[in-house]
Amino acid sequence: MEQKNNLVDGAENKARPRRLGKNGDGTERHEVIYRSISDAIIEQQLRPGARLREDALTEVFNISRTGIRKILQRLALEQLVTLTPRRGASVTRPTASEARDVFAARQMVECGLMPEVARRITEQDVSELREMAKREREALKTGEQSTAIKLSAAFHERLAQLSGNATLAAFVGQLCSRSSLILAVYGSAGHLGCESHDHDDLIDYLAEGDGEKARTFMNHHLKEIEASLSIIEEEAVAPDLHQIFGMNS
Amino acid sequence: MEQKNNLVDGAENKARPRRLGKNGDGTERHEVIYRSISDAIIEQQLRPGARLREDALTEVFNISRTGIRKILQRLALEQLVTLTPRRGASVTRPTASEARDVFAARQMVECGLMPEVARRITEQDVSELREMAKREREALKTGEQSTAIKLSAAFHERLAQLSGNATLAAFVGQLCSRSSLILAVYGSAGHLGCESHDHDDLIDYLAEGDGEKARTFMNHHLKEIEASLSIIEEEAVAPDLHQIFGMNS
DNA sequence: TCAACCATCATTGTATACGCATTGTAGGAT
DNA sequence: ATCCTACAATGCGTATACAATGATGGTTGA
Structure with a gap:
């Protein structure tokens, strides 16, 4: 500070x-x-x-x-x-249940959006996404973890925007931001969010216009991220005394 | 007031x-x-x-x-x-594209939530929902349109809460609130949101634990509501002069 | 020496005062 | 008579002052 x-x-x-x-x-x-x-x-x-x-x-x-x-x-x-x-x-320090909720929501919305994105994506969008993915890979390679996290969230949000549904895109944006917090709390040190090549593969599917493949890939992608976390309720801050000692307040 | x-x-x-x-x-x-x-x-x-x-x-x-x-x-x-x-x-006076976005979002999220709701719903939840549906029917019958609209939104929101995903439930709550605005702008006078018996039928499916039937029914339900609207871009307020006359400021 | 109580501090919640922008109206000039 | 301009009023943006509360540390009594 x-x-x-x-x-x-x-x-x-x-x-x-x-x-x-x-x-x-x-x-x-x-x-x-x-x-x-x-x-x-x-x-x-x-x-x-x-x-x-x-x-x-x-x-x-x-x-x-x-x-x-x-x-x-x-x-x-x-x-x-x-x-x-x-x-x-x-x-905010997300709770374990909040973390699960956020990823379940991303699963539903981001996967559900893929077919529409595949339908509407243009050449220009594809090259923009490739550029974003490239920058993200570079940040990962040079060890700029902070930048990589931000770029990854931005990638997912931009993807949602391509669906044309501003409401859902904004929602995805919020979910991605919260995901960064979740990674900070429940992620292991070395391993951060998205694998470097995942986003490139996803772009390939979208460029081919194969919405279903993109959807299943996004499904695996998000599942992998969530699986790499250890979402366990760790009561570090504010040990919730009321909950520990059953005596109601 | x-x-x-x-x-x-x-x-x-x-x-x-x-x-x-x-x-x-x-x-x-x-x-x-x-x-x-x-x-x-x-x-x-x-x-x-x-x-x-x-x-x-x-x-x-x-x-x-x-x-x-x-x-x-x-x-x-x-x-x-x-x-x-x-x-x-x-x-807020929702634009036509906002209206379409909101209903597309509801389609995706509310329908996607139904299987999980069917899995988790309890007897107590069912009776609570029936009570809500009953009150809504009564409000419709006695012509309390304002109350009926609010109860309908509350019903949909409560339904989403039963999924156990607080994040998605909150999102659905916002979408329902905005839907009330959309009904006010694009709805025809006599016909308001949900048919009176629709919600009861939906509860039946959920009580049977048939998530897929509930999902398809919710799909039709939302489609009907949206179809009853006339979502046309009527530029009354704030005609976006910059957009009309291309000259940038 | 330890514990309990009091005082002071640090930090937020609330209200209000001040200034500017926008809008509507009135008056004068062409 | 119409149009332009200037002034006044309304209403929001920002800052600051004041009050209250929770926290912390010191002091006193047992």
Whole structure:
């Protein structure tokens, strides 16, 4: 967190008397900050359980608490951060059942989308996807784990967007973001999400227009990812005393 | 809406000079207000396009603008209200493509959930669902259209919850809420969402544990609803000038 | 020496004040 | 008479101030 603080302070110290330009870029500024935090979570620079104090974010991004709270609420609704009533915000630590739910949902939606994607995909889309897969492979090779995770999620989301159904695509995007958190909690160290060649194979099937093959491949793909995790209820934080000692509160 | 206003006023008028009791019930109060607005939208007491001025809501619910804005943001993320940058909040008017997306999503998710629901459903669940269906039929019979719409959405959401997948259930809940808006915009006057006996038939299949029959029935059920709509792009509000006249800004 | 209680601190929840943008209206000029 | 311009009002965006609560550490009494 410190390096960000320094970085931003250095960039922002150059005269900003007070009350910057209102709305002119306000919305975009919020969007940028939202993406910064969101990316940091997805890239696992902010691990699950990390506290996000409003004051700290305020001075890091040079914005008022009002704006930060707005952003944190959005992140909370997307289940990337957890807002506990008097304790502030922290990066969500998905429970085991949440993890299973997320992967079951991805199974249903992403697989179900493949036929439509195969039907609608264009040459241009194919080359774009290949480019994304290539960048992801490179990131994996050079050991940029954070980048690889983000690119993998982006690949799956882009795939869903090609179905033309914006609602389902947005839902898949959320599921992919949450998957990054799940990988951070339940994944083994060396092995991260998608195998490097899997995405390329999937693109081949889609380019051939074989929706059914793509669907079954996506099914195996997601099953493999989930199988590589050890989704066990590890009560590390907040040991749920009420649950352990049966005495109801 | 008036009775709600009186209710809240009546509860709060009892001596609270200013700055009411802070958090004691703050979160719950927000939840109550959120449900009030959400229900009013789902029941179509607030039609698509209706403006939701922050000041008005402030005095109706006797809460500060901060709280209202928080609630409006949540509703916006759930796509029930639209927040235009300087113009405030209004009830979302779904576009035709959004309507198609929502029903395609419901088709995929709700149908896909049926087998699991059939597997997990208990006697108690069955009787609860029958009770809900009965209340819905009664509301339809007595002409309480608003109530019937809300109960129908609640039925579909409860059904999804029985799958045990909280993530997908929440998603279905959002889709059902948005469906109410879609019915309001694209539905014909006399004919509202679900046929009265459809839900009862569906419960029968689930009680028998026949997930496949339930799935195909849900498929037909949703197809019928969508077919009863006239989803045509009627550009009434906000004609997207940039899109019409190609000149970029 | 240990435990319990009190005080202070840290951090969030809520409300309000201030400024700007947009819109509607009125007045004047052509 | 019509059109353009300027001003006023309405309403939202942002920041900040204040209140409350949970936490932590210190002090005192047994």
